[in-house]
Amino acid sequence: MSVLFFSCNKTSEKEAYLASEEYSKAKKLIASKCYTCHNPLPANGNRIAPPMFAIKQHYLNEQTTKEDFINGVKFWIENPKEENIRMPGAVKKFGIMPKVFYAENEIELIAEYIFYNDFKRPREHKKRSSKKTEKKPLNETTKIEKVKSYISETQSLLAQNLIGKINKEGTINAIEFCNLKALKLTDSIAKNHNVTINRISDKYRNSFNKASKEEEGYIKIFKEAIKNKKESKPIIVNNINGENIYFPIKTNGLCLQCHGKVGGELKEDTYKKIKELYPKDMAIDYDINQIRGAWKVTIK
Structure with missing residues (x-):
């Protein structure tokens, strides 16, 4: 009974967040400040940083509270150093994230957005067909x-x-x-x-x-x-x-x-x-x- 109540409580908390003004602000911040590097579908597969799916996976487990999660993400953004690495595989592949300058409340909004949102694992880009296709005029779109x-x-x-x-x-x-x-x-x-x-x-x-x-x-x-x-x-x-x-x-x-x-x-x-x-x-x-x-x- 208590487990069911906890689950319902978490669901209603998430629904309230998704309808909030903070969610709208954070969504814009993610698009303008994070997806330059952390885009889930980078052009031609040229990924330069881990996707949000992987970040959330490394910073969140069953015991992690929202406050712990926000503090963890915030600490890394403000202190991207070797001794603070939580994603060694990503650092080996992409290098350490350079220090970027965000307002404190912006980092908190971004971290809260990641905490509440479900990010899909990015699919690999489909291999291009080797068949030659006839070139057709492109419409404007x-x-x-x-x-x-x-x-x-x-x-x-x-x-x-x-x-x-x-x-x-x-x-x-x-x-x-x-x-x-x-x-x-x-x-x-x-x-x-x-x-x-x-x-x-x-x-x-x-x-x-x-x-x-x-x-x-x-x-x-x-x-x-x-x-x-x-x-x-x-x-x-x-x-x-x-x-x-x-x-x-x-x-x-x-x-x-x-x-x-x-x-x-x-x-x-x-x-x-x-x-x-x-x-x-x-x-x-x-x-x-x-x-x-x-x-x-x-x-x-």
Whole structure:
């Protein structure tokens, strides 16, 4: 009888949470701050961090209370060090998670969301068929989904390399990676899909990423959408070279180590190195979930 009561009590507690404002806030936080690395279905299987299913499995057992679970997740996010590892297999495969800067209440909301939600074990991506298929013209929806997958694949590759560099050599040396390798990695994916992929910004770091006047207008549209809490829709522009499709670039915790506020998430010595490499740098003073620019994918 007492076991049944306990089970019912836990169920009603979960139902109340799923209907709460905290759940809605946490769901947005998970999407904007966690799924950049912990996406359950990363593009082309390029996983760069363990999925939420695995994280929950390692931090929760039958004796774990909600408070214990939240404290455990919070402690790791604030102290991602070798002596605090609970997932040695994941660390061996992906490396130690870099320190990201979240507000304390945001970490608690994220941990509570993980505690109450049931995450499915990600399925392996199906192997591509070896049969050749006839190329057909893409409708707009299919085209946009394909472009999103190219961007996601690029983000995963860049993040995987950047996190590895940060873990091995620190944030300052990771800046060298961005300076020398980011464009090459982006081009490698673009060539694989026979498209052109660029990142553009109104507050650029590398002059190669400078947005045109027209493109600054597109970035402004993305900024207005996020300011008004609306979904940012992709912008499609036809020209003599084909089609340019623009998607917003939103900041997350990892971005702020090099694009945050100087003296805060962006350390003074890190910024000094940035100014050495990019004397005219403007890409700082961002907060989480702000528009830092746009992805530009050209389809011929």
